[in-house]
Amino acid sequence: MASVATPLPSQLPLSQSFPDGLGQNGGRVDLANVNRLRPSSKSLPLEELRQRLREDGYLFVKGVIPREDVLDARENYFKAYADTSLLAPNTSPRDGIFNPSTQADLHKGIGGQGLPADPTEAKILVDAHTDPKYRAFIEHPALTQFIRDLMSWEEHVVLGRAMLRHNVPFGDGTGIHYDKLFLRGGSGFFLTAWVPIGDISINGGGLCYLANSVPLGEAIEQDFTNRAAVMTPEDRISAFNVNMMAGGMLSPSPQDFASAHSEFGTHKWLVTDYEAGDVVFHNPYSVHASGRNEDTSGRIRLSTDLRFYDKSDEGIDKRWFKIWTPDDGL
Template sequence: MLTSNGYELVESPDRLGQLTETPDEERSDRDALWRRLRAQGYLLLRDQLPTEEVAAFRRFYFETLAPAGVTRSGTGPEDGIAGPGPIDQATYRQALFGHVVPSVEYDRLCRLPSIAGWFGWFLGDDVHLHRRKILRHTRPGQNGIGTATQAHYDLVYLRDGTDRVLSMWIPLGDCPTTLGGLTYLEGSHRVVLAEEAQGRLKRPAASITADLPGLADAHDARWLVTDYRAGDVMIHSAHIIHAALDNVDPDGRMRLSTDIRYQRASEPIDWRWQQHWHDRDGL
């Protein structure tokens, strides 16, 4: 059973499906990748990143947050096992926003050749990495409304720049569906593009809904899921609707992920997104 914010996804063939992996023969064919991105709204690239780099950052993240009680005492930081007690919020916030987010380790991860170099090749131009990069870890058992990322499309949060910004979602460790990875509403980018063309802009920035089954019915579409592995990445347009599943891992493992954004440096940039991420930045 898959849930998001406590809502149970309908697992019938017309409401739930699998994300399509990008075939190996297209990985070095830029035109083929663009056709796929336009058709699907996303690219699932398996084994895009060196797993040792992903593992090193995962270890760094949980080691840094361990003093706040984020991880269980006596377990390895790379395991990401949730601690049993309450989190020391002051220590947590200082560790996350004061150390991890502005760290050279995080910046280096986001500028790996398999990321920055790939975007430069794919976009065929000098590229710009948005400084506001978001890290999330989710604990198992959190399944009420507001605990998982609700259905949304990224453009509602990036109104002041180009609509051709691309997001990369990176699972920082293996992330089967039970751990709460991203799910995408099939074909929704075409609907959103049409609504945007008609000037129906969503302001202020807001999620669409926590009710994923209801949204699937409204669109007569499927939610697409997969078991992600360390090294995989998802690239998606600013128009496709996506959300996160609940973490129901029976062993207490936390999901850790980051989402970052690249665009052509020559196109308009949303300057509100050029400061380090903070959960009180108003965005």
């Protein structure tokens, strides 16, 4: 099968490339409210990397994992869909190009959107989470060593509930949230690693971060905690209790959400082009969401969400030790 090599957009001003703004679930974000993520080299001194994580609430590091290893993981994932209608005919699973003759809403992925309509695709998505090649990939030594060095951990734990997400062009992405919403069952600090599995153009559905949003996330969670005081212990730690929106999300509109919290300063959505091998690490209270996949080449956005703890931490959310299943309630 032919391989499609589509270059990422250039670093032209966003206004020249996307005059109508950038899409997220719930609407478009005006470019006046958009900036770029700050990239970091993995070769920077560790203390500088730690300082950036503290200051920004995220750390976008280029080339953490060897590129070919990431593309191998992408190919392995999409090979399983060879006999479905997900991929464009005569294209390589390594490229993961969407079949434009099918409807985006038939190919949903996890993240509040539900499962694919085709039972075969749904089973492939669920089974992918126990695939030995995927389980080995999320423990890639280049990734885990970087995390241990960054966090000064002797040993780490990666939670078993790691999730694979594929977002087809013009399908739904993941809504606005911070990760602590879903991991309230433990008091310990965890570090999220968001790993794009393949190149993702700036309008290809990659993760977008709300700038300087950790204090906002902490304030929202404190408000939720106060209002949950009368709930049962089980409801208090649920991301789906009565205080929350559907799917544990914070708002349907990215622009309205940023405007509604102006007391925390000027909040802009931060975006970037991601390349295979890049990783973004972020604080549990950093507010983020998927962009809308409007990639002009039809590239499917594939990524995985990983959460890491210090192995010696007694505050791990043990509910997340189990591998994800659609009915796990988390």
